[in-house]
Amino acid sequence: RKEVEQDPGPFNVPEGATVAFNCTYSNSASQSFFWYRQDCRKEPKLLMSVYSSGNEDGRFTAQLNRASQYISLLIRDSKLSDSATYLCVVNPRENTPLVFGKGTRLSVIA
């Protein structure tokens, strides 16, 4: 089982739609969780950290389920500018590097 697995995508959705991405991780002792966004041919940029209590930033909501080793990202009211690849990122334990999923590509269509 891979350390971090994501929905394969791509997701093609109309503007205004709600879309959810899922991610599972294999190491139950994992410490920290993040969603990064990567635009085509650009570097990854932090979208949001994921906390046990769940967190929301505008149209974006991230949730963590430690029991199921599952992370999700919900995007409401999708905009054309949301089109990108969304990377699920896990820090397995202290003093270890970040582990990235393969990413899920989102295309928001007018």
Add this chain to the structure above:
Amino acid sequence: DAGVTQSPTHLIKTRGQQVTLRCSPKSGHDTVSWYQQALGQGPQFIFQYYEEEERQRGNFPDRFSGHQFPNYSSELNVNALLLGDSALYLCASSLDPEMNTEAFFGQGTRLTVV
């Protein structure tokens, strides 16, 4: 405040050659990590440098080596290039070696091996 800068942005090399990629971390950051991102894949960890020493290493052969300088900048060297080394090479800097804080990425160096 300059973010993470990498050079060059693009590079074409032939098989068997050697390449050196460079990275300057974000101001105030002392930890530099290098990642390889093949097309359609997520970034794969190569190694991490802190206090001028390699702290962590991913599953990459010895052809991949690096260095960190006293000013925290870093180099990635790849010897005996293979076609499969073609990828986007990303440098990430952070404030602490544990990487529990946000990692900032440079724009990457796109390496093509022909």
